[in-house]
Amino acid sequence: MPVELDPAQRRDEVHALLKLIASSANDAVAIWERNAGSVPSLDEAKVDGRCASNTDLLRAVRLLEGASYQLCSTLSPTFLTLHTSTPVEAACLRVAVEAKIPGILADHPNGLHVTEIAKRIGLPSAKLSRILRILSVKHCFREGRFHLTTSHATNSLQRFGRAMTALRLGAVHELYPIGSLPANTTWCDVGGGMGGMLLPIAQTHPHIQLTLQDQPHVLEEAKDHFEQHCPTALRENRISFVPVDFLKGSPVPDQDFYYMRMIVHDWPDPACVQILTNIRKVMKPSSRLLIPHSTRNVEEYVLIDSVAEITDTGAGLPGAIDAPKPLPRNYGAGGIRPFIMDLNMMVLNNSRERSLGDIISLGNRAGLEFVKFWDCVEMSIVELKAT
Numbered sequence: 001m002p003v004e005l006d007p008a009q010r011r012d013e014v015h016a017l018l019k020l021i022a023s024s025a026n027d028a029v030a031i032w033e034r035n036a037g038s039v040p041s042l043d044e045a046k047v048d049g050r051c052a053s054n055t056d057l058l059r060a061v062r063l064l065e066g067a068s069y070q071l072c073s074t075l076s077p078t079f080l081t082l083h084t085s086t087p088v089e090a091a092c093l094r095v096a097v098e099a100k101i102p103g104i105l106a107d108h109p110n111g112l113h114v115t116e117i118a119k120r121i122g123l124p125s126a127k128l129s130r131i132l133r134i135l136s137v138k139h140c141f142r143e144g145r146f147h148l149t150t151s152h153a154t155n156s157l158q159r160f161g162r163a164m165t166a167l168r169l170g171a172v173h174e175l176y177p178i179g180s181l182p183a184n185t186t187w188c189d190v191g192g193g194m195g196g197m198l199l200p201i202a203q204t205h206p207h208i209q210l211t212l213q214d215q216p217h218v219l220e221e222a223k224d225h226f227e228q229h230c231p232t233a234l235r236e237n238r239i240s241f242v243p244v245d246f247l248k249g250s251p252v253p254d255q256d257f258y259y260m261r262m263i264v265h266d267w268p269d270p271a272c273v274q275i276l277t278n279i280r281k282v283m284k285p286s287s288r289l290l291i292p293h294s295t296r297n298v299e300e301y302v303l304i305d306s307v308a309e310i311t312d313t314g315a316g317l318p319g320a321i322d323a324p325k326p327l328p329r330n331y332g333a334g335g336i337r338p339f340i341m342d343l344n345m346m347v348l349n350n351s352r353e354r355s356l357g358d359i360i361s362l363g364n365r366a367g368l369e370f371v372k373f374w375d376c377v378e379m380s381i382v383e384l385k386a387t
């Protein structure tokens with residue numbers, strides 16, 4: 001059974017990982033300097049026979065990679081680490097999710113032997129153990145008897161809905177000054193799914209009048225979700241569930257705020273212009289449309305084309321995207337998620353993540369003008385109003 005660490009032990013473990021990272025990196029530096037004269041450059045192929053196959057270097061790098069990955073997995077929200085899995089890991093995750101292994105392990109806190117799991121799901125245990133091993137080194141499960149450390153299992157619609165609600169990027173209630181909005185401000189989430197973003201607003205800002213709009217079957221899920229997590233919002237009529245087909249019709253009119261997370265990236269340009277036009281039609285002059293862009297959490301990723309682009313919008317965020325040296329300006333692998341999401345969108349929907357400039361230009365085609373860029377690191381918000 002996995003030993004539950006207390007907070008002080010967890011902190012100690014993080015510090016131990018940091019020490020391992022520092023010592024293994026220092027060892028690797030020393031080995032390079034001793035054997036090849038200097039640390040290699042990022043750009044060169046590291047095939048130097050005196051060093052690249054040096055077993056001490058391989059040991060140091062194995063430790064460095066393991067400790068770095070474990071540290072990131074410990075400190076990062078799960079939805080981030082899942083985003084950066086390789087195709088093989090993704091295939092393994094799919095097996096685990098489709099066979100509902102997290103659900104099976106959730107009922108067995110002491111873990112289950114792989115042969116027992118295999119028996120329950122009707123897969124050959126020799127193959128299953130190879131699959132679970134991959135996931136355990138990536139900290140999805142804990143090996144020994146397999147234990148759960150990450151869970152998602154249900155039918156695919158619920159699974160998608162839950163993943164979206166778990167995606168806390170673009171947590172607009174924390175980033176946008178909702179608390180200071182006047183009582184009875186109206187806020188409509190267009191294509192809001194199960195209410196991943198409206199739920200925290202309902203829980204923390206009872207003075208806001210909310211409307212959740214999506215396809216009818218999704219709204220049924222959303223009502224259950226609210227019933228479970230914020231029944232008072234339902235009892236106090238602080239939230240309405242109104243079906244919409246945003247390609248064909250407009251959301252409810254005259255809202256103070258329209259909010260639309262992870263919608264624009266699902267659609268090609270003409271459909272986006274249609275959706276934005278449908279919203280524009282019902283906006284009053286003071287209405288604002290907020291399009292979050294995430295990154296890590298998960299919203300619409302704003303691909304930053306360049307620092308100049310941000311500066312040109314007048315948003316006043318000089319240097320906001322420049323990573324400290326020696327990282328590349330785009331944060332290297334630390335900035336990969338928007339680009340992975342971009343390819344996901346290409347493969348799944350023939351669509352794409354868009355840069356800030358792209359979003360503004362789509363808005364302009366729909367009669368909307370840029371107001372402000374809210375830099376929220378991995379998730380950012382573009383604020384637009386009717387022209």
Ligand SMILES: C[S@@+](CC[C@H](N)C(=O)[O-])C[C@H]1O[C@@H](n2cnc3c(N)ncnc32)[C@H](O)[C@@H]1O
Nearest residue numbers: 164191192193196214215244245246247261262
């Ligand atoms: C990627 S999810 C985003 C959900 C939510 N905005 C969030 O960020 O958690 C896309 C949502 O768009 C909804 N959707 C897709 N086509 C739609 C349409 N034609 N009209 C209304 N909603 C639609 C889906 O049901 C789904 O909830």
